[in-house]
Amino acid sequence: MENNITKFNTPIDISDPNATQRPKPYCPHLTPAISLLQPHCLAKERLTLWHPAHLPPHLTAPSPLPQSTVDRITSIIGASWTDSTKELYRTSLLVFHIFCDLNNIPDKSRCPISSNTLATFLVSCTSAHSGSTLANYAAGIRAWHIVHGCSWDINEAKYKAILEGTTRLAPNTSKHPRRAPFTVDILAVFHSLFDHNDPCDAAIFACLVVAFYCIARLGELMVPSIWSFKPAKHITWAGFKHTHNHDGLPVLVFHLPATKCDPKGETVQCTLHQVSSVTDSLHALENHFHLNPAKEHDHLFAWHHPTMGIHPLSKTEVSKKITAITKAHKEIPSLKGHSLQIGGTLFYLLKGVPFNVVKTMGRWTGDSFALYLHHHALILAPFLQTEPAILDKFEHYMLPPVH
Template sequence: MDLLKMPEFLGQGTEDTTQRPPDLCVLQGWKESMLISYNAAVKKFGQFMKSKRESIYHLPLTPDVIYRFVTWAGRGEGDNNSGKITAQSLTKYLHGLKAWHLYHNKPYPYQTKPRVKLMLKASGRHDACIPPKPGKAPFLIIDLSNLYSYLTGRGAEAEAVSDLAVVAFWGMARLAKLTNARQHGPIPYKQGLTTNDVQTYKGATLLSIYKAKTAKPGEIQTIKLRPILSQLCPVEAIRRHLAKPSSAGDSIFAAWNTLYRPKLSGHSFKVGGASLRHAVGVKIDDIKSLGRWTSDCYQQYIKPLSQEEVTTSLSLLQIPRVKHRSI
């Protein structure tokens, strides 16, 4: 866990603090991604205090400060500038402030809950009048095909990027879960996808993923890849990298980290894979299983595709539109 990613959360406002062993033990009860989210909330609160020219503050926060923060951050009547955040985001920030108090063993002013609930409801009504921001853009088959063609023959590093994209798309995986910061040699146990985490069968290849965002503590999730008759076959992409000289604990896609990366979101591949499957009629339960989702959070990854986008995708894969029901 990188403590440098959460300095605001580790501090108590403007007071100097030292992390003791019990504190670090509490900290490890959260996933790093969640702590980074909490840190963003505390950082936002710090911006609020700075805007009010209150240079000294500490925990616990008072009810009045909570009310003022919600008013400052959320939208209201005649208070709709571009720096405002949605009621949904503000709710998450308040969860972060509660976790901040919990970590430092300070009492959060829970008596604010009834009034804050009404304030968030009012803010949400104003949010409804604002055009929504564009969602995560799906990475489509045509994008995958163009990337594959562009990088083929440009060396081992470029081809590692190409194969990584293929696996991320069909596996509906975040790029961070398929890569590791180490460029050479073995990586620590369960800290990233290695050659040891690949199981190959006749009809499928399975990848073991550790510390996934949707996993329970200690749970190992599995990415299921099936072969397809296309140059964009994920099983072939894995096979190519297993065939390269490496040690058992080496990262499969280490070369990705040494190449200039196309400006792709780590979520773009999950969005593209889920959206295409939904567009061709794959059942929701199957999509949730393939994406390793157990709740309705899958909905944020499914974007509508036009008939042309679907037809083009299946044409590139050489799959007839009417016959295809499972990818």
């Protein structure tokens, strides 16, 4: 019994590698009124450091919880969202409080928020933002309520109707253009433009081809910043394995310690492809490993900086490289990180890999996977032929259900 008692209030490791980072100044057009309730802090800290005007009743009762306990509860609830989600919600709170400042809505009416106040806020943003943006705004405000233990008494029917209306009325300028996919040919062009004796280029190219052939989200293979790397959260050298299946076929396996969809981690894999030797995953990895030898618990795509030594491959470095190449070569379409997952999906589908297998590789759990069929006619082309001989090789593959 004594051993169990000593486990109460065990210290929680909520240390932040960016703890010494200073918040950036607000943009001139997105500056809230000065308030002790909303201190100037890092964007991802707004969920926990921006406080409601009134604490919920259970914290103002005659015997309130100790402040240390309140802080512990807030920290644990705040940790339920990933940094990327908290970064997404950061704008929600900022825009909402600026809206309240401009409309003289007092702090006590901002949290708990009423259905009318939320509706007024969302309606005021209609025709300027997409429906998904406004849904994120509402989700961020709701997360803020949850963190601080405040009630969320919103008329769901009214809320859903407003979001559906804003989606229909959203301007075309608020909608992202359809993402162009990476292809094997485009990866080959990238290969020709990289210096494969340069440690950074070698790391970036290996990361790109692994994401493509594993149908992985590029962000899962990189780190947000070079200071945010954590072996328990990001892929390391120890998370890579070159193995063979029971038939002797080579397989590259990558363990992702934690992902947005599964905090416990997921595994992605690919085999070797002879479609293009210059884009072969294993060849790219071996070149990267040769130029950037690192330790078992270092980031898998860490590279040797000439003055800083070994450090993780960041999202900024990869994004800058992709943007620089696409801008300098007009024959290459505008590509983003998500273009790799789209491209990998199309690569396997056009090779005739069954839809359910590709869906499993890409780790989709919902019907969003079916969007790839509607957006890319080449995938459906073989099924639209009238010649039985053409259909023979496809008839045993599984098509997703039609809705």
